Amino acid sequence: MTEPGRRRPLSPHVRRAQQLLQAGLVGGHVAALTIVGLFLALGGPNAGATAAIGAAVTIVFYTIALGVQMAVADASPKVVLFAWFASYVTRVSLLGVCLAAVLANAERWAWLDPVALFVAVVGTVLGWLVLELFVYSRMRVPVYDDPS
Template sequence: MTDSDPAATPVKRGVALSNRPFAVMLRAGLRASVWMLPLAAAGCWIFRGAEGGWSAALGAAIALVFFSGGLLLMDKMVGDNAHAMMAGALAIYLAQVIFLGIVIFGLSEASWLDGPAFAIGVIAVTLVWQAAQVVAFIRLRQPVYDVPAGSSESSERQP
């Protein structure tokens, strides 16, 4: 086996090997958070009635769309230029804040919406999503520096 043989490369357990970190974080966030929608809805349905259940489900769904949309857009615009990526990330964040402001403004006078249950749904999904996203990013083991040209990991291991 040679160093260039991909089958010879050991894969460490728990390490996601991907060149698309936003896709990995999106998948992890969705996997962890999608169960929170029915859980929050059921809990609020029990303690706040049907209106609370539907409100919590709506809040959880809006949070899922909010976070998924941002990571989907970031995954599409990933490139080599760090400045352009940062500007794009800020533009996406601004669009998300505007979207959330429109939703909150639109729902602020809704008599059918149970505000505390809606907030519980949003907060529950947000906490689970953020925790899953952080864990996924840590497991990606992305380098935080550029490897100097001409050096390789295999040459650094040799005595």
């Protein structure tokens, strides 16, 4: 039993998921801040705000995904797959509800800049994935076949 106030060490699976989450957050934020700054400077406050919304939604989407993976990292592969799938369906459904709300009230959201939204989402995803893949490519993952 651990002493009160002391944490148990993280398992290798959780540590790897945590490293990927940190890398993705750094890459996503660097890309997002760059894109939002460019749209704010070149397109004005509406374009900057639209880019910020797109980048924020993208970062939250991916953070939840890796947060769920960290929570179930030590579980069996079936549990990990189910958790990922349930998380994905929930996240996409929430995005769909948000999109439906925006489309139902299009006149209230007329200030949104579609180009800024698209560029911010795609750019943030690319920033997240590039740094996450870079860290993953340097990660040591033990692979072996069970002797049985």
